[in-house]
Amino acid sequence: MTEAETGLPPVEYAVAVERYLAAAGLADGSRRIYRIALHTWAWALADRPAPTGPERRRARPPVLPLALLDHPDTPDRLRAAAARRGADTGPRTLTRELSTLRAAVAWWRARGWIDGDPTTDLRPVDPRPTSHAAAAAPPTPEELRALFALRAPLREQALWHLLHESGAAIETVLALDTDHLDPPRRRTRPGSAPVHWQSGTARLLPLLVAGRPTGPLFLTDRRAPTGTPARDRCPHTGHARLSYRRAAELLTAHTQALGPGWTLRRLRSGR
Template identity: 80%
Template sequence: MAELPPVEYAVAVERYLAASGLAEGSRRIYRIALNTWAWALADRPAPTGPERRRARPPVLPLALLDHPDAARRLRTAADRRRADTDPRTLNRELSTLRAAVAWWRAQRWLDDDPTTDLHPDPRPEPTVTPLTPDDLRALFTLRAPLREQSLWHLLHESGAAIDTVLALDTDDLDLSRHRTLHRPGRTPVHWRSGTARLLPLLVAGRTAGPLFLTDRRAPAGTPAPDRCPHTGRARLSYRRAAELLTAHTTPLTPGAHGWTLRQLRPGAPPSLDSDGRARHPGTPDRRDPE
């Protein structure tokens, strides 16, 4: 018997995510993006900042996407998002919505496509200056907690997207090969000697749950995939990870406000090898396995 079309937008979101083949960490990010557009369909501004993740989206019918006014509401919401987010985030949210609508139309749950006029944000992304070898040396010798040093090394050595790294779970790791295990629909993450020395210490005694954890126990209602079954702590958020880096590096940048997570990703300047020497990104670490 064919599955009946969902009535509620939220149910349609969950069915799309279930069929997507995405890992749970990626589904969580997609869910947040799609919930953001629910506020637009209700003709209400979406919450911003920390409240965005905790806010319960309005309950509404999926059929609102077929309403003649749906395209206008989504355009208005996109304009609002441009005012309080960066182009990369907005473009990812637009892409997520377009992909979901295309899948819903393929299931014959929708007739129209209100995302046709939603175009990528044309604003250029802010220029990010990668850290120099001296900057990296200063960062990696800071007396910072193991969690922070592990995250900073992994972001720099892998060059992976920040959201991808924060979505990793302990059982994603292949520590002996310095990489993540193959997961359908997920981009593999590789690292080098600096990260390889730290990760075994970070995950000691843990076999499941988020790789990077908060200091406190997860609040009630935190989804199980974002809560450590061993410690009860929650997955570290992008916002908190950014705050921690800024706090630790402000003393290293007199007159500035510390460094950002995006500066950790390799750029044109050379990065450091396992002995602390300058090395251009993409050059294999001779101590790491092929």
């Protein structure tokens, strides 16, 4: 007889995560995203840095007792982890991941599996310098040359160039479709969100969209999950639109050798 069948509270954090997800009534895609977020906090509970980039999806989280959530040091560990996570992702993603943890903790407490709530005072923390000028400092020319010299895939290089050269909002850029582009004029077509670019982007975009006259401009490496809206699925490859979260993870993974401080928002701040 399984633990779920006996009604006994789970001992391990990972088991509690699966029990929560099974009861949450989520679609497959949402369940996968929630699981990744909750596994990320497991690394914080173990006082270890979470994997980033592609490794984040594949890494097995540490085995932890669920009771660790009631340890008096846990709120501090989670606050430190939120600060680190805030350096690698946008505030919307961090807020969503914090909300996922809060929801799971509330569900576990309602069943008496844990007593306290280590997320009570947990808020998104900006880990960058308190000076707004320093926080928004654009990359120097030397830093940009180092970034663009990385052996990164075409998709990443095109995205980084476009963000830097256009200064457009990240959400706007990721929402672009291939038929929004007007390559000869180095801009988007009338009726689309106005985005302009320069020579670096102009060189890369034709290579990126070759054979794809319609559909999302920036795509994931995998086919879109079942239930993905048609507007976020490429009709030619079946792949999904690249998300903000994934784009941030890719930038972090590729810039590890360049040092900390690389975020999508900072990259676009140079214009």
